Amino acid sequence: MSMFEAVLLTIVTASTPLLLAALGELVAERAGVLNLGVEGMMAMGAACGFAGAVVFDSTALGVLSGMIAAVLLASLFAFAVLGLATNQVASGLALTILGLGLAGLIGAPFIGARREPIAHLHIPGLTDLPVVGRLFFGQDAFVYVSLLLALAVAWFLFHTRAGLTLRSVGENHTSAHSLGLPVVRVRLLAIVFGGACAGLSGAYLSLVYTRFWSPGMTAGRGWIALALVVFAAWRPGRAFAGAYLFGAATVLQLHAQAASIGLPSQTLSALPYLATVVALVLLSLGKRRAVGAPGSLGTPFVPDR
Amino acid sequence: MKRAVLGAVAVAALAIMAGPASAQQKLKVGFIYVGPVGDHGWSYQHDQGRKAIEKELGDRVETSYVESVPEADSERAIEQLARTGHKLIFTTSFGYMEPTLKVAKKYPNVMFEHATGFKREKNVSTYAARFYEGRYISGQIAAKMSKTGVIGYVGAYPIPEVVAGINAYFLGAQSVNPAVKLKVVYVNSWYDPGKEADGAKALLDQGVDVLTQHTDSPAPLQAAEARGKLAFGQASDMIKFAPKAQLTAIIDNWNDYYVARTKAVLDGSWKAQDTWGGLAQHMVVMAPYTNMPEDVAKLAKETEEAIRSGKLKPFKCPVFKQDGSQVECKGGDGLSDEQILGMNFYVKGIDDKLPQ
Numbered sequence: 001m002s003m004f005e006a007v008l009l010t011i012v013t014a015s016t017p018l019l020l021a022a023l024g025e026l027v028a029e030r031a032g033v034l035n036l037g038v039e040g041m042m043a044m045g046a047a048c049g050f051a052g053a054v055v056f057d058s059t060a061l062g063v064l065s066g067m068i069a070a071v072l073l074a075s076l077f078a079f080a081v082l083g084l085a086t087n088q089v090a091s092g093l094a095l096t097i098l099g100l101g102l103a104g105l106i107g108a109p110f111i112g113a114r115r116e117p118i119a120h121l122h123i124p125g126l127t128d129l130p131v132v133g134r135l136f137f138g139q140d141a142f143v144y145v146s147l148l149l150a151l152a153v154a155w156f157l158f159h160t161r162a163g164l165t166l167r168s169v170g171e172n173h174t175s176a177h178s179l180g181l182p183v184v185r186v187r188l189l190a191i192v193f194g195g196a197c198a199g200l201s202g203a204y205l206s207l208v209y210t211r212f213w214s215p216g217m218t219a220g221r222g223w224i225a226l227a228l229v230v231f232a233a234w235r236p237g238r239a240f241a242g243a244y245l246f247g248a249a250t251v252l253q254l255h256a257q258a259a260s261i262g263l264p265s266q267t268l269s270a271l272p273y274l275a276t277v278v279a280l281v282l283l284s285l286g287k288r289r290a291v292g293a294p295g296s297l298g299t300p301f302v303p304d305r
Numbered sequence: 306m307k308r309a310v311l312g313a314v315a316v317a318a319l320a321i322m323a324g325p326a327s328a329q330q331k332l333k334v335g336f337i338y339v340g341p342v343g344d345h346g347w348s349y350q351h352d353q354g355r356k357a358i359e360k361e362l363g364d365r366v367e368t369s370y371v372e373s374v375p376e377a378d379s380e381r382a383i384e385q386l387a388r389t390g391h392k393l394i395f396t397t398s399f400g401y402m403e404p405t406l407k408v409a410k411k412y413p414n415v416m417f418e419h420a421t422g423f424k425r426e427k428n429v430s431t432y433a434a435r436f437y438e439g440r441y442i443s444g445q446i447a448a449k450m451s452k453t454g455v456i457g458y459v460g461a462y463p464i465p466e467v468v469a470g471i472n473a474y475f476l477g478a479q480s481v482n483p484a485v486k487l488k489v490v491y492v493n494s495w496y497d498p499g500k501e502a503d504g505a506k507a508l509l510d511q512g513v514d515v516l517t518q519h520t521d522s523p524a525p526l527q528a529a530e531a532r533g534k535l536a537f538g539q540a541s542d543m544i545k546f547a548p549k550a551q552l553t554a555i556i557d558n559w560n561d562y563y564v565a566r567t568k569a570v571l572d573g574s575w576k577a578q579d580t581w582g583g584l585a586q587h588m589v590v591m592a593p594y595t596n597m598p599e600d601v602a603k604l605a606k607e608t609e610e611a612i613r614s615g616k617l618k619p620f621k622c623p624v625f626k627q628d629g630s631q632v633e634c635k636g637g638d639g640l641s642d643e644q645i646l647g648m649n650f651y652v653k654g655i656d657d658k659l660p661q
Contacts, residue, residue, distance in 0.1 A: 006510040014503055104341065111343040114546055117531060210498040210524040212546060215341035216373055217522070219497035250500065254507035257490045258457070264660035265463060265491035 007255060008135050012143055013209060015247025017042075017201040019146045021225035022232070022239045023153050024197025030157060030234055031190035032170035032296035036092025037077055038198050039222025040099020041070040043215075045202025047107035050213035054110055059118050059207055066203035067196045069106075073099055074195025078188050085300035096222070104215040115211045142204045147240075149197070154236040166190060170294035173301045183301055198222065231280035234294065242280050249275045332393065334358060334567055335386035336370035337379060339398035340496045346521035346540035347495070347557070348372060351397045351420075353541075354559030361564045365571060376400025380407060387412040393570045395563070396420065398495075399466060405429060416575055418566060421466060423646055425577050432562060435583030437473035437645065438612045439555030439591060440517075441619035442605050443537050444477025446552050446594070447515040448485045449601045450535055455486045457513035459504045459525045461495045463660045467519045469648040473619045474517060475655055481604070487655050488513055498524040509534055515552075526550060535596065542592040553605065554592035561587060581642060584613040620645060625653035 021038055028035050048069035053062025073095065080091045118140055121127065126137040157163040169176045169186045177183050205221070206213045224246065232238035249272035257265055336355050338348040355368050369391070374382045379401050386394050387408055395418045396405045402422040409417045409429045417429040425431055447456040456478055460467045471489060478485045488511060490504040501518065505525035508516050509532050517537040518525040523546040529536035530550035538544065538554025562580065569575040582588030591609055594602040611617035618639035624632040627650065635641040651659050 003510060006506075010503060010506045010510070014499070017499075104343070108343065112345065112545060114527075205499060210502050210522070210527060212345075212498075212523060212527065214345060214498065214522060215343045216496065217498045219494070219499060221499070251503055251507065254490050254492070254500075254504045255511065257504075258488045258507045258511045258513075260488070260657040262658045265493065266660060269491070269493040 002131060005131050005134060007251060010251045011244065011248045012135070012139060013247075014251050015244045016143050016146050017204045017209065017221055018225050018228060018246060019150060019240060019243035020142075020201035020204065021198050021222060022228040022243055023146075023149055023236060024194035024201075025225055026229045026232070026234055026236060026239055027153060027157075027166070027197075028190045028194035029229055029297055030170045030294055031166050031187045032173055032294050032299070032301070033081065033187050033191055033194075034088045034092065034298040035074070035077060035095070035191060035194055036089060036226065037073070037095025037099060037222075038194075038225050039218055039220065040096035040103075041073050041195050041198035042099075042202040042205070042218045042222045042225075043103035044073050044099045044106075045070040045199030046206040046217060047103035047110075047202075047213055049199070049203030050113075050115070050206035051106060051110050053115055053207055054113050059115070062207060063200065063203045066206075067199035070199025070202065071192055071195040073102075074191050074198075077195075078191040081300060082184050082187055082191075085302050088298050088300065100216070100218075107213045107215060110213050113212070115207060117211065118208055140208055142200070142208060145200070150236050150240045157236065167294070170296055173296045173299070177301070177303060183303070187301070198225075201225070228276070228280075230293075231277060231284075233280075233284050238280060238283055241283075242276055245279055246272050246276045330390075331365055331367040332567070332571055333389070333391040334366050334368045334570075335391035335394040336368065337374050337382055337386070337394070337396045337398075337401060338370060338372040339374060339376060339400070340521050341372050342370070344496055344521050345523050345543060345546070348397070348521070350540050350557040351395070351559055354563035355395075357560035358563050358567050362567055362571070366567060374401075376404075380404035383408045384411070387415045392416060393418070393567060393575075399464070416570055423579075425579060427577055430566070430577045430579065432580040432582075434557055434559075434588040435581060436555055436557070436589055437469050437619055438583045439589050440470045440473035441477035441612065442591060442608050443517050443553065443555065444474035444479075445481050445608055446597060446601055446605050447474070447517065447535075447537075448478035448480075448482040449604065450552065450597060451482075451485070451515045453512050453514045454482065454484060455488060455512045455514065457505070457508035457516035458487060458489045459501055459508065459516065459518040459520055460489055460491045461520045462493060463491055465646060465648045468651070468659065469645050470519050471655070472648060472652045475652060476619060476624075477608075479654055483654075485654075487657070489655075489657050491660065492520060494520070496521045498522040501525050502528045505529060505536075506532075523547070538592060544592065544595065549596060551592070552596055553594050556590040556592055558587055558590045584609060585615070626650045627653055627655060629653060 045066035049062045049066025052065025053059050077095045080086045081088050120138050120140050123137050127133050169183050173183045228242040232242045253268035253271045340348040342352040371382045393416045397420045399421045405419045419431050421433045422431045475487050492500045492504045501520045502524040505528035515535045518539050523543045526536045526547045530547035536550050538551050540557050542554045544551045594605050620640040622634035
């Protein structure tokens with residue numbers, strides 16, 4: 001395996017959890033719900049994903065457990081912000097704290113357990129191709145799911161009627177409501193989708209990225225995913241670009257250090273953040289019309305009867 | 306007037322209620338951890354020390370801990386413990402130094418123990434372990450086991466504590482293979498399993514076949530195991546994460562120290578002091594030497610014994626900086642403790658620039 005190929009493979013691993021979580025949050029925010037609880041849902045996904053995998057001795061069931069746990073947590077958030085019309089920022093922050101704490105509690109008996117690596121795709125002939133073989137035809141299921149999901153979200157948002165409904169609910173919930181669109185139901189589904197994605201991303205961390213559970217292992221990736229959504233101007237394509245750029249910069253700066261290019265490690269560590277912000281800002285500048293946040297983002301909706 | 310009398314009665318009542326309770330009060334001992342107790346590493350080992358206190362002195366003490374306390378925001382957590390009646394507080398990360406001193410000033414009757422720091426007060430002790438002794442042994446093993454002659458190091462931050470470990474590791478490696486090469490990666494975090502793994506992978510991709518780490522999770526070790534390469538456990542025995550890759554681990558053992566210091570508070574003999582124990586004091590313990598041939602394990606054991614008995618000093622003079630200049634020898638036949646604690650240079654032979 002060449003060095004170039006090795007670097008690319010690590011970049012994919014580093015970017016996938018960010019992409020998954022960012023896609024989920026993007027859909028929720030497009031529906032007008034700002035869920036700052038991504039980090040907490042991710043932690044739950046990681047803890048329950050790992051716990052499930054150990055208990056059932058199956059990675060697939062583990063992933064499912066992680067997603068269900070994160071969805072349950074997201075439903076709690078939905079109950080607060082949709083049912084009780086609470087402040088979304090406060091509820092989201094509370095969700096992060098709750099999620100991190102619960103994850104620690106649930107994961108406690110599984111500290112120290114370990115799992116074998118999960119299966120990677122192998123197509124004889126294709127996977128063995130030089131350079132691109134393992135990159136395109138030798139990844140694990142999570143990677144392919146995350147890429148398909150990015151395409152699916154883009155197609156759903158901009159090419160389906162349901163996607164249009166979701167976006168209009170996010171842009172102006174009062175108008176959407178007066179048109180008879182089910183604002184609360186759309187938002188509920190969007191929040192649940194966001195939870196499932198965050199859970200999947202968390203499960204990826206504890207089952208593939210580093211195959212063990214330990215509290216706090218999400219280490220701020222939920223917050224990075226949240227920032228990516230904003231800098232990606234709520235567009236799935238750019239969220240993909242942002243996640244991979246961030247992942248690439250993270251991995252490349254480590255390689256730069258190992259190769260001792262002579263730049264201070266502190267500067268190199270800041271690089272992923274700088275590169276991502278600059279790139280996505282430049283992307284937004286290129287457009288003629290300003291792409292702002294969804295109009296109703298963060299505002300509670302109380303049906304006016 | 307009436308109100309004042311009522312107030313006095315209330316105060317008296319409170320005093321009576323509080324009286325019997327305080328007579329039989331247990332000594333409250335508090336701990337601040339920088340990571341989660343489940344990190345399998347640094348914080349986990351400190352918590353083992355806390356449990357040792359409970360086991361040994363359970364009927365006379367009550368312990369509590371706060372985990373995952375960010376260094377920048379630790380003052381509140383430390384003060385919270387001081388305010389809730391903890392009389393002995395262990396703050397277990399370098400970055401807690403200033404906050405600990407600040408709170409110690411406000412609570413002169415509370416005794417503080419700050420790990421890995423160098424500033425003391427009447428009620429603030431410092432303590433640390435000579436991990437670099439274990440690093441020297443790891444370095445020797447790494448150089449013996451490496452086929453490529455390139456060994457790696459995943460560091461947290463370029464601070465003296467980490468730099469001294471890197472130098473000791475490299476000096477150990479050099480002592481058995483003068484041509485050995487070292488690659489260093491800083492992940493700028495004590496605890497981020499994903500990034501630690503990425504750092505380890507970057508090293509492995511660049512030809513490293515034996516690596517060690519100064520970060521707190523088993524992720525780098527596990528990354529080495531997944532690639533069929535070798536590595537060392539950090540802070541605690543991590544063999545269950547890498548049964549085929551772990552050569553040994555440098556284990557922090559705080560148990561004896563924590564129990565002794567708690568006893569000192571109980572019998573009133575506690576005084577601010579500085580403790581820096583190594584292999585000889587059992588503050589640093591080596592995990593079993595595994596996954597290596599007999600002769601390498603023998604060499605490691607001999608080195609361990611030589612360091613323990615004081616015959617071998619990892620930083621024995623002369624020590625040369627990267628530019629070839631000799632470091633002034635302030636500790637007799639080796640570098641002084643101050644020089645090791647404040648180490649801000651790489652030794653000669655490390656082909657890398659130390660981030661300043």
